[in-house]
Amino acid sequence: MKKVANPQQVTCDNCTTADATGYCKDCSQFLCTECISTHKKWALFANHQLTSLDEVTASDVSSTSQLLAPAKQEAPLICPIPSHDEPLKYYCDTCDESICRDCIMLAHKDHKYNLIADSFTKHKEALEKSLNPVKGKIEGLKKVLSALVEREGEIRERGEGVLEEM
Numbered sequence: 001m002k003k004v005a006n007p008q009q010v011t012c013d014n015c016t017t018a019d020a021t022g023y024c025k026d027c028s029q030f031l032c033t034e035c036i037s038t039h040k041k042w043a044l045f046a047n048h049q050l051t052s053l054d055e056v057t058a059s060d061v062s063s064t065s066q067l068l069a070p071a072k073q074e075a076p077l078i079c080p081i082p083s084h085d086e087p088l089k090y091y092c093d094t095c096d097e098s099i100c101r102d103c104i105m106l107a108h109k110d111h112k113y114n115l116i117a118d119s120f121t122k123h124k125e126a127l128e129k130s131l132n133p134v135k136g137k138i139e140g141l142k143k144v145l146s147a148l149v150e151r152e153g154e155i156r157e158r159g160e161g162v163l164e165e166m
């Protein structure tokens with residue numbers, strides 16, 4: 001069984017910024033320490049099999065291209081229009097779709113478009129910005145939940161005390 005050649009080179013598939021320290025076999029994703037911690041907390045992922053990066057084998061990974069992050073040289077996606085045969089390098093904001101150079105000239109002349117990488121960055125930043133208020137609410141809700149759990153314990157103790165008195 002082949003092991004990951006250089007664990008320090010694998011990036012977290014979830015946050016895409018930190019080095020991966022583990023792998024979720026159920027999600028087929030490399031995860032960093034923080035994302036593993038979050039992964040374990042969610043009930044939806046409670047039964048997922050997490051392994052340390054040192055124990056990840058080629059058979060665990062859904063595709064061998066995931067084994068090494070620097071080795072990820074994904075083939076460019078080709079335009080689905082047969083006569084174009086061009087890579088999809090642009091994103092048409094007007095039509096909300098990926099397009100090739102020929103598409104720009106023929107079907108998207110007067111549309112607003114950018115390089116896919118630029119559009120990706122713009123959309124990612126917009127998503128992160130819209131998530132900030134949600135993250136704040138999550139923290140507030142965690143505190144409320146903690147207080148409720150504490151209050152539930154107090155009520156149970158009082159209930160048991162009342163039952164004993166009877």
